[in-house]
Amino acid sequence: MNFKNPDQLLLNNVESSIDISGRSILNKEKFLNVLQEIYLLENLNIFRNRISTLRNSILFPVKERDEIFNINSNKNNVSFKKKHLIEDFNQMLESMTIDRAKYYLKRLQKGVEEVKTSKINDINLNRWKEYEEIFLDSLWVVPKRDSSGVHMASYWGNFIPQIPQQMLLRYTKKGDWVLDTFVGSGTSLIECKKLGRNGMGIELSSEVAQKARDLIDKQYSEFNVSTEIVVGDSKNIDISSKLKNHNIKQVQLLIMHPPYHDIIKFTDDDRDLSNTQSTDDFLSMFGEVVENATPLLEKGRYFALVIGDKYSKGEWIPLGFYCMREVLNRGYTLKSIVIKNFEDTKGKRNQKSLWRYRALVGGFYIFKHEYIFIFKKS
Numbered sequence: 001m002n003f004k005n006p007d008q009l010l011l012n013n014v015e016s017s018i019d020i021s022g023r024s025i026l027n028k029e030k031f032l033n034v035l036q037e038i039y040l041l042e043n044l045n046i047f048r049n050r051i052s053t054l055r056n057s058i059l060f061p062v063k064e065r066d067e068i069f070n071i072n073s074n075k076n077n078v079s080f081k082k083k084h085l086i087e088d089f090n091q092m093l094e095s096m097t098i099d100r101a102k103y104y105l106k107r108l109q110k111g112v113e114e115v116k117t118s119k120i121n122d123i124n125l126n127r128w129k130e131y132e133e134i135f136l137d138s139l140w141v142v143p144k145r146d147s148s149g150v151h152m153a154s155y156w157g158n159f160i161p162q163i164p165q166q167m168l169l170r171y172t173k174k175g176d177w178v179l180d181t182f183v184g185s186g187t188s189l190i191e192c193k194k195l196g197r198n199g200m201g202i203e204l205s206s207e208v209a210q211k212a213r214d215l216i217d218k219q220y221s222e223f224n225v226s227t228e229i230v231v232g233d234s235k236n237i238d239i240s241s242k243l244k245n246h247n248i249k250q251v252q253l254l255i256m257h258p259p260y261h262d263i264i265k266f267t268d269d270d271r272d273l274s275n276t277q278s279t280d281d282f283l284s285m286f287g288e289v290v291e292n293a294t295p296l297l298e299k300g301r302y303f304a305l306v307i308g309d310k311y312s313k314g315e316w317i318p319l320g321f322y323c324m325r326e327v328l329n330r331g332y333t334l335k336s337i338v339i340k341n342f343e344d345t346k347g348k349r350n351q352k353s354l355w356r357y358r359a360l361v362g363g364f365y366i367f368k369h370e371y372i373f374i375f376k377k378s
Contacts, residue, residue: 024058024085028078028112035109044098051101055089058082078112081130120252120301122173135166140340140372149194150219152185159257159306163340163372164188167255168195171302174223176252177243181234181293186212188255189227196223200242200251202234205267233271235288239296250296254303258286261310261319279317287326294330297377303332308370316364320371327375338372 034054041047088108095101111126123131145151146161164180164187172178174196180188183201185208192199193216203209209229216227230242243249259266259274261282266274273289276282297303305327307320328334359366 023079024082025077025079028076031078032109032112035105035112039102039105039109042098044095044101047098047101048093051089051092051105055086055093058085058089080127081132084129087129117173120171120173121169123169131169134169138336138338140338142341149190150215151187151190152215158185158187160342161187161191163257163304163306164191164255165195167253167302167304168192168197171304172197172253175225177246177248177250178253178255179239179251179293179296180255180257181289182256182258183212183229184208184257186216186229188257189216189229190219193219193221193223193225193227196221196225197253198225198246199227200239201227201229202237202239203229203231204233204269204272206231208266235271235285235292237292239293243296250298252298252301254293254297254301255306256289256293256304257306258289258323260308261317263308263310279319279322282319283322283326286323287330290327290330294377299377301377302335303327303375303377305373305375306370307373308367311364311367314362320373324371324373327373331378332375333378334373335376336372336374338374339369340372341369 038047038050038054041050085108088104091104092101095104111124114126116125117123118125123134140162142160142162146165149161151161164178168178168191175198177198177200178188178192180199180201183189183203186201189199189201189212191197201209201212203212209231213229216229226246228242228246230237230239240249243251259272261276261279262274264274266272269275273282273285276285305323307323309319310317324334324337355366
């Protein structure tokens with residue numbers, strides 16, 4: 001290849017590669033130097049030519065580009081999702097003035113040089129477009145459960161792993177602590193291990209707790225994090241002493257996925273919320289769980305409640321909104337209400353025709369959703 005013209009020399013000054021996921025890996029120092037060189041240009045046509053050359057270098061087939069570039073894994077590299085990097089270049093190419101083109105280039109430089117995160121998560125706001133895996137709409141249509149890792153769908157009433165996954169990405173940083181007061185099969189704590197968060201769970205049933213521990217222990221983690229399940233009643237158990245064993249006083253995220261009253265009976269224990277005799281009794285006990293856990297949540301951090309409604313004796317019981325009210329009455333601010341779909345439940349999987357008949361006769365609609373209420377502690 002001939003590298004004598006300026007465009008090819010420009011390519012030679014940016015070491016680049018593409019990893020297995022299709023991300024562009026760039027030598028950070030050289031990439032910034034080239035961007036700065038282009039930024040100093042005052043002629044829009046020359047500016048566009050240089051950007052076009054740089055963009056095309058990202059689009060080269062791997063074998064051809066390997067002849068031009070050589071990435072050293074020990075160097076200070078930066079990675080981009082290729083399509084977003086190309087979008088940035090295209091914005092510059094489509095700019096009608098040099099000032100607008102430089103504006104987009106400066107924004108790209110900033111995304112390379114600076115990491116801008118908030119107190120509550122690791123999302124780099126200078127690269128916000130790259131976080132496509134994070135849900136931002138209030139309606140979640142999730143076609144199937146995440147089956148990665150050791151997750152199992154066999155436990156009745158456990159939520160899909162995508163729910164704690166999304167909560168962890170939005171509302172925690174790596175190394176933060178998460179408390180789940182209804183740990184069940186351990187879905188939240190499995191996601192904690194996968195994403196580098198510490199997890200504490202409370203489970204009423206010692207048998208269920210042990211099965212969850214066994215499952216969580218099988219989950220590989222590249223992070224040095226702790227996960228612990230405590231057997232006890234979430235309404236009154238002293239978790240602060242357990243947290244002190246890890247040299248912490250409060251957690252950064254609270255997750256609750258209580259029984260949807262008596263839809264599924266989980267145990268024969270009278271302390272189990274699924275055994276309460278009335279909606280009022282259920283809400284009273286749920287409120288006690290919230291009161292017991294609230295002091296453990298750091299001020300300004302988030303609480304995710306996953307709950308659905310129920311249908312009983314010809315009446316739709318808005319259990320989700322009743323529970324929302326219980327939380328709001330305890331000093332929280334409501335930040336969002338997410339509606340999440342679900343198609344099949346274990347209890348109804350083989351009864352679709354029966355439920356369609358019941359809905360037609362009873363004048364109601366079949367449940368296809370549940371709520372995720374997002375609260376912030378004031």
